[in-house]
Structures are given as C-alpha cells and as structure tokens.
Amino acid sequence: MAIYYKLLLYLFVYHLGVMNLYSQKNVESQQLLWTRYNLKININDTYSLKQELEERTYWFPWRQHQFISRTQLDRKLGKGWNAGIGVASFLQSLPHDPEIPIAETKSELRPMLEIGYWSPISKKIGLHHRYWSEFRFFEQTNGSFDFANNRTRYKLELRYAATPQINFKAFDEILLNIGGEIVQNVFDQNRYGASIQYMPFDKLGFEVGYINWFQQQKSGVDLYNRHIIRLTIHQNINLKSHKK
Numbered sequence: 001m002a003i004y005y006k007l008l009l010y011l012f013v014y015h016l017g018v019m020n021l022y023s024q025k026n027v028e029s030q031q032l033l034w035t036r037y038n039l040k041i042n043i044n045d046t047y048s049l050k051q052e053l054e055e056r057t058y059w060f061p062w063r064q065h066q067f068i069s070r071t072q073l074d075r076k077l078g079k080g081w082n083a084g085i086g087v088a089s090f091l092q093s094l095p096h097d098p099e100i101p102i103a104e105t106k107s108e109l110r111p112m113l114e115i116g117y118w119s120p121i122s123k124k125i126g127l128h129h130r131y132w133s134e135f136r137f138f139e140q141t142n143g144s145f146d147f148a149n150n151r152t153r154y155k156l157e158l159r160y161a162a163t164p165q166i167n168f169k170a171f172d173e174i175l176l177n178i179g180g181e182i183v184q185n186v187f188d189q190n191r192y193g194a195s196i197q198y199m200p201f202d203k204l205g206f207e208v209g210y211i212n213w214f215q216q217q218k219s220g221v222d223l224y225n226r227h228i229i230r231l232t233i234h235q236n237i238n239l240k241s242h243k244k
Helices: 002-024 240-242
Strands: 026-042 046-057 063-078 081-094 106-120 124-139 147-159 167-176 187-198 204-216 222-238
Touching: 002 124, 026 240, 063 106, 106 147, 222 240
Parallel strands: 026 222
Antiparallel strands: 026 046, 046 063, 063 081, 081 106, 106 124, 124 147, 147 167, 167 187, 187 204, 204 222
C-alpha cells in the first residue's frame, strides 16, 4: 500500500503546482458536452478489440469542437496487466473559441501504445493505472501528415462496484508533451473527474460523468479551464460465446 500513498502524495503536490500556475496565467473557461459510443469486442480470453466514437461540442454557445474515432487492440498479460496498440483520428474545428464561427477544420492522426494495471484493494474497490503514449501527426496544406511530438499520459482511477450493475469512478490524469519543438508547454494538461456507470443489461449500459480539463497553450501563459459533461453508451460483444 505504500506505493499508493506515494502516488496520492505526488498528485497532491502536483495539484498545488497546477493551482499556482492557475493563479499566475491567463485562464479561459469553457463549457463542453462530450457524447461517446464505446464498443468492446471480446475476441477470446486474451484479446479484445475496442472502437470509440466521440462527438465533442461547446455548450455556450453550441458549436462543434472535435470529433474522434479511436480503434485499439488489447491483450491481457496476466496478473492484472494488459497492453494495447491502436490509432485515433481527430477532426479539429478551429479556432478553439465557441464565440467564433468555424474557420477551418484540421485532421490529426495519433498512433498509440498503452499499458494498464488493475490492482484490487477489496472485493468492491480497486485502482486502475494507465500508461499511454501517443504520437501526434498533423495534417498539412498538401494533405500529408507530419509528425509533431509525443504526448505521454498517466491516469490513476479509483473504482467502486456498488452493485454488479453500478460502478462509481474517480480519476486524475497528467499529460506531458515530449519533443524538440516543445518549449513553453511541456506540461500539456491535467484532467480529473468522476462518473457513474450503470449496466442494466449484460452487454449494454450507460455512463454519465464530469471532467475538468485544465490545459496549457503553446504560449505558456494562456490556459484553458474546460468543464465537461460526458455521456457514454457502452456495448460489449463476446465473439467466443457466439462461436459456441
């Protein structure tokens, strides 16, 4: 348990630094709504395929922000560990200001690697660690994609299974930029939030949650503080049982 106390202490100290950054910079607040469809196809006891579609919009005023498609293949490694590889495509509606009509859209591709670890604390409570590295390729004027930088992410999530159908989640995630052109915004962003997931059926359920997205811009002195409501539909398909 000592490692968990160290992690919590680190996150506490980190948030003190974030709040100090908040007090010294120019912060723009925004309100967003994310609606997501999350499909998981269990191929067998070892492999699963995940497909995620998410529409991100501003609320006040209403305008598109991003559309995301993410595909990932996961493999269970045993003893609570898993690894994944995938790719995500992003469609950005620019500028990032809901008060201004969309001037252009820009695409981005992100190949990614993931390692996860599930650590049970009790029968109903556990911690999930996710280490995620993504490689960002931005669309150019000629239609090609050029590599920009790597972004490394770590998420710590606490989960509580109140019943077999109801799960509560709370998480904190840190995102760091790595690359030769990264100068002012090595700290990219911090996300924290909570949600409740309800699975009334074995293979279909819903989730609603709140996310605070605190992001530093390239200037280093301008930041976004985004308040997000996220609605998710979860669907699971078990190919192994279908084959039987």
